[in-house]
Amino acid sequence: MAGKAVLEKGLGYLVGNGENIKVWTDSWLSPSKLEAPIGPPTLDNQNLLVADLLHPQSNEWDLEKIRLHLPHYEEKIRFLIPSSLKQRNRQVWLPDPSGLYSTKSGYRKIFEEKLIGQPDQFDWKNLVWRLQVPPKIQHFLWSVLHNAIPVGSLLAIRGIQSALNCKRCGELETIPHLFTSCPFAVQFWSKVPLAKIITDPASLAVFSDWFSAQVHRVALPPLGIISSPLAPWLLWNLWTARNKLVFEGKAFLVEDIISKAVAEARAWEDANLGKKKIDGAWQESAKTGGMGWIIKNEEGAVLCRGSSNRIYVGSALIVEALAMRDALKQAKDLLLPSLHIYSDSQVLISTLCEGWDLNEIEGILTDIRNLATLFCPISYSFVPENSQADSLARASLTRLIM
Numbered sequence: 001m002a003g004k005a006v007l008e009k010g011l012g013y014l015v016g017n018g019e020n021i022k023v024w025t026d027s028w029l030s031p032s033k034l035e036a037p038i039g040p041p042t043l044d045n046q047n048l049l050v051a052d053l054l055h056p057q058s059n060e061w062d063l064e065k066i067r068l069h070l071p072h073y074e075e076k077i078r079f080l081i082p083s084s085l086k087q088r089n090r091q092v093w094l095p096d097p098s099g100l101y102s103t104k105s106g107y108r109k110i111f112e113e114k115l116i117g118q119p120d121q122f123d124w125k126n127l128v129w130r131l132q133v134p135p136k137i138q139h140f141l142w143s144v145l146h147n148a149i150p151v152g153s154l155l156a157i158r159g160i161q162s163a164l165n166c167k168r169c170g171e172l173e174t175i176p177h178l179f180t181s182c183p184f185a186v187q188f189w190s191k192v193p194l195a196k197i198i199t200d201p202a203s204l205a206v207f208s209d210w211f212s213a214q215v216h217r218v219a220l221p222p223l224g225i226i227s228s229p230l231a232p233w234l235l236w237n238l239w240t241a242r243n244k245l246v247f248e249g250k251a252f253l254v255e256d257i258i259s260k261a262v263a264e265a266r267a268w269e270d271a272n273l274g275k276k277k278i279d280g281a282w283q284e285s286a287k288t289g290g291m292g293w294i295i296k297n298e299e300g301a302v303l304c305r306g307s308s309n310r311i312y313v314g315s316a317l318i319v320e321a322l323a324m325r326d327a328l329k330q331a332k333d334l335l336l337p338s339l340h341i342y343s344d345s346q347v348l349i350s351t352l353c354e355g356w357d358l359n360e361i362e363g364i365l366t367d368i369r370n371l372a373t374l375f376c377p378i379s380y381s382f383v384p385e386n387s388q389a390d391s392l393a394r395a396s397l398t399r400l401i402m
């Protein structure tokens with residue numbers, strides 16, 4: 001089959017405003033496989049568009065119309081949750097319905113593709129300018145990646161002859177040497193309290209690849225830093241410790257530099273980011289979801305908590321996304337200036353942090369991203385357990401089932 005034909009065979013719609021999607025001939029019933037309703041249509045509804053099945057104001061499904069035209073598909077349709085913003089429909093490649101695709105393998109595929117990524121294109125926006133760190137550290141990172149900090153080798157290029165070599169080991173001091181290959185740096189990174197990097201070691205040979213991998217390492221829970229990310233603070237402190245050694249002759253232990261980085265990161269976070277916890281509970285058999293969230297201020301005092309529930313929810317991920325959307329609406333009503341969001345859904349957090357698409361929750365993601373623009377700064381963190389919000393979510397699920 002030629003490329004175009006293969007492509008056309010796999011194209012389906014993610015419903016946004018439903019305009020231009022033909023109910024009977026386009027694939028729009030599923031975000032993961034090609035599926036269109038099986039007719040036959042009547043003379044009256046043969047030209048029906050998906051937009052005709054949505055309420056023009058809320059963009060929620062019009063159940064009366066669905067029951068009139070597509071009664072057998074009501075359940076299926078209600079599992080689709082379009083954005084309330086009436087965004088444009090998206091035409092996407094839907095994996096083959098042959099069974100090769102499963103939700104799990106789909107996520108894995110997304111993760112694999114994004115991790116290997118395009119090594120030449122450094123993502124400045126997300127790896128430097130959107131990091132939740134103070135501007136002085138953003139500018140430091142930018143300088144590091146532009147070979148614009150005064151290490152020995154760069155001073156040599158400019159004709160400055162003093163102190164070209166590393167004060168710690170005597171080798172030529174380059175940026176990769178200082179931050180990665182110097183024995184002191186090796187020892188430093190072996191002791192940092194960060195989760196192991198999941199990536200291809202071969203791709204780490206390039207300094208910018210090494211750097212982006214460091215930025216993505218998750219701080220381990222006992223630290224109390226659950227915000228992204230610790231690595232910039234570590235790099236910054238490695239640099240300031242080097243300057244103290246070069247200019248003042250003061251040497252610090254690896255452990256001391258790490259403790260200082262952690263303390264600074266924590267203090268900055270406490271001062272700058274509000275806290276919010278969200279969670280969802282989903283019951284597979286009943287396909288129902290309960291959403292719970294808690295909003296706290298920096299001191300940990302509860303500002304607001306809430307829960308809700310919904311029927312026709314296709315997965316736990318959808319519940320988590322709906323919970324986040326609800327919580328953001330609440331935070332908007334509270335006029336909170338900034339937010340730090342914690343969720344125990346790693347897929348959702350990664351999707352938001354990386355700016356990925358995920359067909360299954362396309363519409364809700366659009367709403368979340370739109371609401372997120374109201375807060376500055378806003379950041380997202382994965383926490384393995386979210387027990388308070390979790391019990392709220394379960395409580396609302398119980399009420400829904402009763």
Ligand SMILES: [Zn+2]
Nearest residue numbers: 166168169182
């Ligand atoms: Zn060295």
